[in-house]
Amino acid sequence: MATETPPPSNTQAQLPSTEEFVTVQESAEFGELRRSHRSFAFPLTIGFIAWYLLYVLLSNYADDFMGTQVVGNINVALVLGLAQFLTTFLIAWWYSRHAAAKLDPKAEAIKTRMEGGA
Amino acid sequence: MSPAQHTLLAAGEASQHRPLIITLFAVFVAATLVITVWAGRQTKDAADFYAGGRQFTGFQNGLAVSGDYMSAASFLGIAGAIALFGYDGFLYSIGFLVAWLVALLLVAEPLRNSGRYTMGDVLAYRMRQRPVRTAAGTSTIVVSIFYLLAQMAGAGVLVSLLLGITSDGGKIGIVALVGVLMIVYVTIGGMKGTTWVQMVKAVLLIAGALLLTFLVLLKFHFNVSDLLGSAADNSGKGAAFLEPGLKYGATGTTKLDFISLGIALVLGTAGLPHILIRFYTVPTAKAARKSVIWAIGLIGAFYLMTLALGFGAAALIKPDEIIASNKAGNTAAPLLALHLGGVDSNWGAILLATISAVAFATILAVVAGLTLASSSSFAHDIYANVIRKGQATEKQEIGAARWATVGIGAVSIVLGALARDLNVAGLVALAFAVAASANLPTILYSLFWKRFTTSGALWSIYGGLVTAVGLVLFSPVVSGKPTSMFPDVDFHWFPLENPGIISIPVGFLLGILGTYLSKEEPDAGKYAELEVRSLTGTGAH
Numbered sequence: 001m002a003t004e005t006p007p008p009s010n011t012q013a014q015l016p017s018t019e020e021f022v023t024v025q026e027s028a029e030f031g032e033l034r035r036s037h038r039s040f041a042f043p044l045t046i047g048f049i050a051w052y053l054l055y056v057l058l059s060n061y062a063d064d065f066m067g068t069q070v071v072g073n074i075n076v077a078l079v080l081g082l083a084q085f086l087t088t089f090l091i092a093w094w095y096s097r098h099a100a101a102k103l104d105p106k107a108e109a110i111k112t113r114m115e116g117g118a
Numbered sequence: 119m120s121p122a123q124h125t126l127l128a129a130g131e132a133s134q135h136r137p138l139i140i141t142l143f144a145v146f147v148a149a150t151l152v153i154t155v156w157a158g159r160q161t162k163d164a165a166d167f168y169a170g171g172r173q174f175t176g177f178q179n180g181l182a183v184s185g186d187y188m189s190a191a192s193f194l195g196i197a198g199a200i201a202l203f204g205y206d207g208f209l210y211s212i213g214f215l216v217a218w219l220v221a222l223l224l225v226a227e228p229l230r231n232s233g234r235y236t237m238g239d240v241l242a243y244r245m246r247q248r249p250v251r252t253a254a255g256t257s258t259i260v261v262s263i264f265y266l267l268a269q270m271a272g273a274g275v276l277v278s279l280l281l282g283i284t285s286d287g288g289k290i291g292i293v294a295l296v297g298v299l300m301i302v303y304v305t306i307g308g309m310k311g312t313t314w315v316q317m318v319k320a321v322l323l324i325a326g327a328l329l330l331t332f333l334v335l336l337k338f339h340f341n342v343s344d345l346l347g348s349a350a351d352n353s354g355k356g357a358a359f360l361e362p363g364l365k366y367g368a369t370g371t372t373k374l375d376f377i378s379l380g381i382a383l384v385l386g387t388a389g390l391p392h393i394l395i396r397f398y399t400v401p402t403a404k405a406a407r408k409s410v411i412w413a414i415g416l417i418g419a420f421y422l423m424t425l426a427l428g429f430g431a432a433a434l435i436k437p438d439e440i441i442a443s444n445k446a447g448n449t450a451a452p453l454l455a456l457h458l459g460g461v462d463s464n465w466g467a468i469l470l471a472t473i474s475a476v477a478f479a480t481i482l483a484v485v486a487g488l489t490l491a492s493s494s495s496f497a498h499d500i501y502a503n504v505i506r507k508g509q510a511t512e513k514q515e516i517g518a519a520r521w522a523t524v525g526i527g528a529v530s531i532v533l534g535a536l537a538r539d540l541n542v543a544g545l546v547a548l549a550f551a552v553a554a555s556a557n558l559p560t561i562l563y564s565l566f567w568k569r570f571t572t573s574g575a576l577w578s579i580y581g582g583l584v585t586a587v588g589l590v591l592f593s594p595v596v597s598g599k600p601t602s603m604f605p606d607v608d609f610h611w612f613p614l615e616n617p618g619i620i621s622i623p624v625g626f627l628l629g630i631l632g633t634y635l636s637k638e639e640p641d642a643g644k645y646a647e648l649e650v651r652s653l654t655g656t657g658a659h
Binding site: 015016018019021022024025030033034037038040041044045048049052053055056057059060061063066067071072073074075077078081084085088089091092093095096099101104107108110112114115 | 206209212213215216218219220222224225229336342343344346347350357360361362363366367374376377380381384403404407408410411414415418421566571642643644645646647649650651653654655656657
């Protein structure tokens with residue numbers, strides 16, 4: 001079976017001590033990693049849930065608007081539904097780019113140092 | 119000829135081709151059993167049994183995640199709901215898909231980095247082990263059994279159409295057969311076998327849906343507007359069929375029910391244990407991310423195809439015929455296959471048999487995943503860490519998982535037989551509501567809220583669980599309506615079918631209350647470990 005990275009061995013090195021974890025947690029470098037993750041993921045989560053709920057509420061309480069014909073038998077409801085698909089695909093793509101550029105290098109650096117120095 | 123007679127004829131036509139259908143089923147079952155035995159031989163330690171050796175690639179796992187997620191509810195339930203209620207059926211697939219973003223942005227990678235085998239590993243990480251693992255194990259098993267019920271109901275329904283078995287005894291027999299097969303897959307093949315079965319199934323399901331979508335579009339010369347127009351005309355409901363409201367727009371209560379369903383769907387996925395444990399089968403958090411991205415692409419594409427299937431069924435089959443075949447519309451997709459091939463032709467029968475075999479494969483792969491999730495949690499969280507207090511050997515733990523599989527299989531056979539006439543998409547929505555109420559709050563608080571404590575976790579898990587299951591028990595799903603599980607009695611007082619709108623906020627709120635009302639101090643050192651590990655992958659198994 002092909003693997004993307006060598007599988008981690010089941011008998012791994014000792015985990016760093018709790019004190020080391022606390023030190024890293026309080027470090028500026030880790031703070032930055034946490035901020036990069038949270039400042040991206042949290043607002044975006046609130047955003048897409050709000051957009052989804054808006055869609056649910058429109059479906060419920062805006063019949064006339066949702067029934068408006070756009071092209072042929074395709075109405076606003078269907079277009080908005082498909083737009084939910086589109087935004088989902090876009091957000092997934094956007095996050096994977098953000099993670100590769102902003103999160104992975106920082107995470108990797110901390111991990112390597114902690115495991116190497118343990 | 120009345121529509122009912124027509125269906126009987128169609129079913130009769132199908133049962134003339136019973137040997138073909140049974141052969142296709144048997145081929146799939148035989149192939150999966152070979153995979154299972156092969157995987158079983160490679161299953162040596164706990165990491166193999168629970169996590170498939172953690173050697174799958176992001177793409178492989180993405181395929182398996184899709185296979186685990188696109189259940190009978192997606193294929194039979196959503197297509198059926200669209201065929202009967204038009205646009206309102208589509209709403210399910212949107213919630214099911216958007217929900218993946220919660221898993222992608224907040225849950226999949228931290229979970230992969232800090233856990234080993236179960237959801238309970240992460241929930242209990244910074245807490246007192248025994249009480250939190252007991253709670254996590256309980257909610258894992260409850261959510262999985264709700265979900266199993268839906269799949270079992272789908273299996274019974276499907277086969278009654280296919281083999282012309284209309285007797286209750288026959289349907290129950292099929293439910294039992296599915297139960298026995300899933301026990302075999304999981305006890306012998308563990309996670310490795312289950313993963314391969316799910317990958318094979320995902321490929322078959324997507325191929326089957328592609329074929330039907332192509333045939334539907336071909337019939338309408340690739341003019342989507344014509345397809346929608348014919349669906350609206352043939353449904354007898356006109357333009358309303360293409361607008362929201364046919365299923366949920368009747369009264370203020372049904373509208374509220376729809377909001378409740380919507381919230382449950384979007385927040386449920388990231389709390390489903392059988393989905394979460396799939397992220398342990400890849401070596402790194404990056405591969406877990408890649409799995410989710412693949413899953414979003416595959417599942418999204420599949421749901422777009424269910425639109426064509428549902429509206430295609432509505433356009434080509436009289437609604438009475440769909441209802442006569444199954445009250446809840448669960449057989450719309452196989453019926454569509456029959457009509458696309460030609461009701462009185464061999465092609466119709468072959469297509470019907472093929473699509474039904476795909477649906478059968480779908481059900482088997484999902485039930486295997488669910489059974490594995492619940493038996494893993496029983497063995498790893500409850501048996502090894504609570505009952506044996508961490509003293510059990512790996513061999514004993516896996517032994518316990520195998521026995522738990524048999525027990526859970528037996529329970530779901532009995533419940534599945536009871537639930538055989540409910541719409542499977544509706545049943546799955548209940549599992550989502552329970553997962554979002556009992557599991558998601560604790561997962562998020564554990565990972566991101568420093569102050570969170572053991573009491574908070576217990577209040578949230580048990581409070582969310584009891585509220586969600588309690589409200590379902592006293593809802594029209596269980597009693598008081600012709601479509602209820604027990605239509606002849608009425609003890610319902612909660613008006614909504616989906617409890618999410620109440621139980622999810624309750625789950626989140628109780629986590630906060632439990633944390634602040636107890637005198638317990640959070641374990642700062644353990645949180646440092648969890649937070650650093652979850653974001654960096656330090657010391658990941």
